[in-house]
Amino acid sequence: MENYQLTLQSIHLFAVVVxxxxxAARALTLFKGTQGHLPNPAGRKLFVALQHASxxxxxxxxIVLLYLKNFEVQSWFYAKLILFAVLLSSLSKAYRKTDTVFLTQRRAGLFLAAVAxxxxxxxxxxxxxxx
Ligand code: HEM
Incomplete structure (x- = not known):
């Protein structure tokens, strides 16, 4: 059981690094080779795939780590989950496919994601x- 938890934590940490x-890499597409209000299309598919997978x-x-801990979490864990929701929503704003999002708003989304x-x-x- 202990070993299992350690392995999962390592995978969790590896995913954090990815x-x-x-x-960081995709952030460049909001600054170089942008097309109107859209990010640089180079590597979009790869970025989307890597981001979703990680x-x-x-x-x-x-979730499995939570289960192994019998869901006994400290109060900061709730803050972590809220920040994770902020992270996802600001990234999805930053890279939304439609060109209704201005480049400045995309960069603001990226900034918020970095802060989260x-x-x-x-x-x-x-x-x-x-x-
Ligand atoms: C960007 C998002 C995240 C980052 C940077 C992150 C980072 C980390 C780190 C560094 C640890 C190891 C902490 C330690 O053992 O001292 C950890 C553990 C853990 N994380 Fe995450 N995590 C993220 C997202 C999530 C999400 C979305 C969940 C839940 C669905 C989650 C649940 C857990 C749990 C349950 C542990 C185990 C804590 C323990 O064993 O005490 N994490 N995380």
Whole structure:
């Protein structure tokens, strides 16, 4: 059981690293070779695939880890989940397919996603005790 948990945590962490790399690499498509209000189309399919796959692995391993912990979480964990929702929604805004989203709004979405990610990393490192 212990070993199992360690393996899952490693996969969880690996997915975090992949997510961070993909977010950073894809961020460039909002700055270089943009087409009107749309991001640079180069590598779009690969970015979408990697982002979806790594986020899915992150969520699935997270859920199994929760189960192994019998869902006994500290209060900061709820903040982590809220920030994760912020992360997903701001990334989906940043890369929405339609050109109704201005480039400035996309970059704002990317910025918010980065803040949410740093917030999550801060939370899991510090594990603050709220009240
Ligand atoms: C970008 C998003 C995420 C990041 C950066 C992240 C990061 C981390 C890190 C660094 C750890 C190891 C902490 C430690 O053992 O000290 C961890 C553990 C864990 N994560 Fe995540 N995680 C993310 C998303 C999620 C999601 C979406 C879930 C739930 C669905 C989740 C559930 C868990 C659980 C249950 C643990 C185990 C904690 C423990 O064993 O004490 N994580 N996460």
């Amino acid at each position: 997510v961070c790399i993909v977010i 986020m899915t692995v992150l969520v699935l391993t997270g 990610m740093l917030g999550i990393i801060g939370l899991v490192m510090i594990k603050p005790n709220f009240g």
